[in-house]
Amino acid sequence: MSRLPSQAEIVIIGGGIIGCSVAYHLAKLGRKDVLLLERKKLTSGTTWHAAGLVRAMLYSGNLTKLARYSLELYTRLEKETGQATGLKQNGSISIATNAERWDELRRGASMAKAFRVEAEEISAKKAQEMWPLLNIEDVVGAIFFPRDGQTNPADTAMALAKGARMGGVKILEDCKVTGIITRDGRAAGVRTAEGDVTAEVVVNCAGMWAREVGLMAGVAVPLHAAEHFYVVTEPMDLPPNLPVMRNMDSCAYYKEDAGKLLIGAFEPQAKPWGMAGIPETFCFDELPEDFDHFQPILEGAIHRVPKLAETGIRKFFNGPESFSPDQRYLLGEAPELKNFFVAAGFNSIGIQSAGGAGMALAEWIVGGHPPFDLWDVDIRRMSPHQNRKTYLYDRVSEALGLLYAMHWPYRQFETARGIRLTPLYMRLKENGACFGEVAGWERANWFAPKGVEPKYDYSFKRQNWFSYCAGEVKATREKVGLFDQSTFAKFLVRGSDAERELQRICAADVAVAPGRAVYTQWLNARGGIEADLTVTRLAEEAYMVVTAAATAGRDLHWLKRNIRPDARVLVDDVTNSMAVLGVMGPESRALLQPLTDADLGNEAFPFGASREITIGNVQLRATRISYMGELGWELYVPSEFATGLFDTLMGRGGVKLCGMHAMDSLRIEKAYRHWGHDITDEDTPLEAGLGFAVAFDKNADFIGRDVLLKQKANGPLPKRLLQFALEDPEPLLYHNEPIYRDGELVGHTSSASYGHHLGRAIAMGYVRHEGGVTSDYVASGKWEIDVGLRRHAAQASLRPFYDPTSARMKV
Numbered sequence: 001m002s003r004l005p006s007q008a009e010i011v012i013i014g015g016g017i018i019g020c021s022v023a024y025h026l027a028k029l030g031r032k033d034v035l036l037l038e039r040k041k042l043t044s045g046t047t048w049h050a051a052g053l054v055r056a057m058l059y060s061g062n063l064t065k066l067a068r069y070s071l072e073l074y075t076r077l078e079k080e081t082g083q084a085t086g087l088k089q090n091g092s093i094s095i096a097t098n099a100e101r102w103d104e105l106r107r108g109a110s111m112a113k114a115f116r117v118e119a120e121e122i123s124a125k126k127a128q129e130m131w132p133l134l135n136i137e138d139v140v141g142a143i144f145f146p147r148d149g150q151t152n153p154a155d156t157a158m159a160l161a162k163g164a165r166m167g168g169v170k171i172l173e174d175c176k177v178t179g180i181i182t183r184d185g186r187a188a189g190v191r192t193a194e195g196d197v198t199a200e201v202v203v204n205c206a207g208m209w210a211r212e213v214g215l216m217a218g219v220a221v222p223l224h225a226a227e228h229f230y231v232v233t234e235p236m237d238l239p240p241n242l243p244v245m246r247n248m249d250s251c252a253y254y255k256e257d258a259g260k261l262l263i264g265a266f267e268p269q270a271k272p273w274g275m276a277g278i279p280e281t282f283c284f285d286e287l288p289e290d291f292d293h294f295q296p297i298l299e300g301a302i303h304r305v306p307k308l309a310e311t312g313i314r315k316f317f318n319g320p321e322s323f324s325p326d327q328r329y330l331l332g333e334a335p336e337l338k339n340f341f342v343a344a345g346f347n348s349i350g351i352q353s354a355g356g357a358g359m360a361l362a363e364w365i366v367g368g369h370p371p372f373d374l375w376d377v378d379i380r381r382m383s384p385h386q387n388r389k390t391y392l393y394d395r396v397s398e399a400l401g402l403l404y405a406m407h408w409p410y411r412q413f414e415t416a417r418g419i420r421l422t423p424l425y426m427r428l429k430e431n432g433a434c435f436g437e438v439a440g441w442e443r444a445n446w447f448a449p450k451g452v453e454p455k456y457d458y459s460f461k462r463q464n465w466f467s468y469c470a471g472e473v474k475a476t477r478e479k480v481g482l483f484d485q486s487t488f489a490k491f492l493v494r495g496s497d498a499e500r501e502l503q504r505i506c507a508a509d510v511a512v513a514p515g516r517a518v519y520t521q522w523l524n525a526r527g528g529i530e531a532d533l534t535v536t537r538l539a540e541e542a543y544m545v546v547t548a549a550a551t552a553g554r555d556l557h558w559l560k561r562n563i564r565p566d567a568r569v570l571v572d573d574v575t576n577s578m579a580v581l582g583v584m585g586p587e588s589r590a591l592l593q594p595l596t597d598a599d600l601g602n603e604a605f606p607f608g609a610s611r612e613i614t615i616g617n618v619q620l621r622a623t624r625i626s627y628m629g630e631l632g633w634e635l636y637v638p639s640e641f642a643t644g645l646f647d648t649l650m651g652r653g654g655v656k657l658c659g660m661h662a663m664d665s666l667r668i669e670k671a672y673r674h675w676g677h678d679i680t681d682e683d684t685p686l687e688a689g690l691g692f693a694v695a696f697d698k699n700a701d702f703i704g705r706d707v708l709l710k711q712k713a714n715g716p717l718p719k720r721l722l723q724f725a726l727e728d729p730e731p732l733l734y735h736n737e738p739i740y741r742d743g744e745l746v747g748h749t750s751s752a753s754y755g756h757h758l759g760r761a762i763a764m765g766y767v768r769h770e771g772g773v774t775s776d777y778v779a780s781g782k783w784e785i786d787v788g789l790r791r792h793a794a795q796a797s798l799r800p801f802y803d804p805t806s807a808r809m810k811v
């Protein structure tokens, strides 16, 4: 009889630590009919050779929640399964050897406080007491994270596998999946040399093979392997309770390993691997040594730990690990194929992430949605072009080193750039644009004046573009600014059921007359905000949905999934056929009116109106709406006419080109929320202060309505988004800074920027208070925000600091 069952409820592909963790957690959720298939042996891919560092904190609140969960799980696995994991929580020390790294570390420690992770500022001397071999002659300061530690990766994976088996999961080794069976747009099983297995759900946990496995199903899983190095010294009599030590300034970490020292590297220029494919025989393989490549790390290590000069290297290790284009892992249901889930691309933090990611994905599979906001790692953030091999090859050479590189605010990728351009790209470039990348698009972030190189000079303090951005904000607040907003995603929704379906999906009332734009959220059944966008009615049976570039794939996916199968509706992504020029500021009308026959007066063309008009020789759609909080129009123009329109507008004189950093400053002063930061699928419009955009009384039911009604009836909200402004104009906020009220930690900032018009740093952030975040509660507290472990007085407000009645947009 074949050992391979012909069917299973859930098939997991890959027996590394991630696949084992997903299997373990599915079993915990009561799923008995789970089959895990491993092409060779459990852990034989990347897992077996990892260094095993585990941290209690990651760069967002929810990812920290997952990291903390991993630690808790690894602590109890041995008792539960009888298989030791080797977890030791000796803590970790991060040292800084220059002032900017010290800024970064202190900001990181402050973020740890926001996420309620212990982090302690310690002196160089104290660091040396805890790590006696450390040379501290150039150490500026250090942070100690007492909960961090290290685990044995293979043992931890085996403990998860054992726990999964104990819960009923069937695990088969030496069984390679060779194809994915699909039916009616869903995953329906897998093919193997031993036969097919039909399944309701397929989970791709194939590590660095996950891209190839994805292609079997027509799913993009953008990742690429890179060589990843460490060395292990001869015995050095190190105590087993030595904390892990990180010296990111020289791209290295140090870990006690059975009395020896393991020194690992995150070098700035990594070596992509496996371009020609991963050898079929790969199983517990190592890659060839590259001593020249590792040499600079070793030199830095000898400086940091002088005893290394007299200690031999016992083992030089090089193994492949997979990296994604933005250095965050890929989790969730693939937008291309229903019931096909992915957990891959762990960017060298797969061991510490496995517990949490496995738990989250299992809950996602069983519950039909992520357990909380996981947008940071959601696979829907990827664009199809990011799955190209050459793109990945270039990007991965940079991605590996970024883990230890300076985490500058506004830091931009340097590789694989210039790929996705708006029609105005060349014009903007000629005018001094400094570009940043979002969803593969090149977007002008700021404009350098003539004679200045449009290049970032990064810092935690005011960066080189600060004053240019201030000028762009000033022009928009006082005169008129021109923004290239072409990267907006645009979807046409057409058909006789378009209104009916959109009324169900939108929380606002979109049953408006043609020629109106409506700001709305799309909610999930829990009342959480899945999308934040505008819906413009073009005609009786036609709408245009406009949303942010970063969420294009996710929002399109949500829209298509929520239109009922029997509905007569067609959805087309027309993003690339249309450019968008934002003309924003009190003088925008004066700029546009002489160029058009249409009456742009407030009565004839009120706020929210959207019309086809002609400007110069160009026929376009003008929509009176603004993300900047000023009088203005978004001009939707067929791509081929965009440059001509741009020249016409610029030819009028007095218009200032503005970038995305100015837009961010303008929108945050007006307290306009940013999806992914200020609003996510775990925040309701009421909590977000967006109740005004919800049409409870519209003549249609909408997704999430019942939950909002209940929340409304429950009285004061225990969680509410507030706007903050620092009183001191000097410090800068970036987000994830802790918020204190009367000395008590009550939340953290969700997004932040310098408000150039208001003249100080502005932020938003959720505050939690059991008794309700009411106006009295806000007004009666003494508010502070922690910036790099120093608290600064702040003002808090339920209403926007800038133009709370929106009078300026409606003149």
Ligand SMILES: Cc1cc2nc3c(=O)[nH]c(=O)nc-3n(C[C@H](O)[C@H](O)[C@H](O)COP(=O)(O)OP(=O)(O)OC[C@H]3O[C@@H](n4cnc5c(N)ncnc54)[C@H](O)[C@@H]3O)c2cc1C
Binding pocket: 013, 014, 015, 016, 017, 018, 019, 037, 038, 039, 040, 041, 042, 043, 044, 045, 046, 047, 048, 049, 050, 051, 052, 053, 054, 153, 175, 176, 177, 178, 205, 206, 207, 208, 209, 210, 213, 228, 229, 230, 318, 319, 320, 321, 343, 344, 345, 346, 347, 348, 349, 350, 351, 352, 353
């Ligand atoms: C040198 C080095 C040091 C590291 N240090 C750390 C660290 O300190 N901390 C940390 O958190 N992380 C670390 N990592 C990263 C960590 O090892 C990985 O992120 C993690 O092991 C990834 O696990 P995985 O299950 O996704 O992949 P893998 O372990 O590679 O598992 C994938 C499995 O899928 C199987 N498979 C592939 N295709 C198929 C198919 N078609 N059919 C069936 N099975 C298939 C493979 O055989 C493989 O066993 C390190 C990595 C390296 C290389």
